Amino acid sequence: MTLAGDDKVLILFRHAKAEQVPGKDDHARELTGRGRKDARAAGQWLHEHGIGPELVLCSSSVRTRQTWDAAVEGGACGETVEFDRAIYNGSPDAVLQELRERAGEAQVVLVVGHNPTMAALASGLTEGDGSSQAHECLAEGFPTSTVAMLRYAGPWSDLGIGTAVLDRCHTARG
Incomplete structure (x- = not known):
């Protein structure tokens, strides 16, 4: 993907299908077999569309880490991957603040996170x-393994409500 000047791409990626185990700590929930397949399919979609982030900000939860690992198996790539607990339990505003502070000079950033935050962020940033x-x-509600690609022009520090455009949205199924 070729970008010019201040052009930026933000990819919001909701984790894949995770197990539902009563009493298990939410942070420790793992992907199901279907989840692994769907995450690999999402990685293949990212690869096929030439979307390679310079920075991946991934929630610290087990299921988001496994989602990114499976996406990489499917062909996704990321130059730098950082795991962040603030994305695990963060509101849309908190995740946006993390993005503003950590994206630096990257032109393409991918966030692997959770709903309802990913859906609210995609909706709010694009209006x-x-x-x-x-x-x-x-x-459709941003189901598991959904990838939304937003375009934005300007410094990450200025990214806010209504400043981006929703370019693509894909729900991956393996």
Whole structure:
């Protein structure tokens, strides 16, 4: 993917399907077999579309780490991967603040996180701007293994509500 000047791409990636085990610590929940397949399919989709982030900000939970690992098995790549507990339990505002502070000079950043935060962030940052097909996908509720690609022009520190455009949205199934 070729970007010019201040052009930026933000990819919001909801973790894949995780186990539901009563009494198990939420942070320690693992992916199901279907989740692993779906995450690999998401990685393949990212690879096929030439989307390679310079920075991956990944929630510290087991299921998000496993989602990114499986996506890499499917062909996704990321130059630098950082695990962040603030993304695990963060509100949309908290995740946005982490992004603003940590994205640096990267042009393409991918966040592996959780719902409802990923859906709220995608919706709020774009406020309906962008591809109608992508917004239809977003309206389906941002199911597990959904990837939303937003475009933005400017420094990460200025990214805010209504400043981005939703370019693509894809729910991966393996």
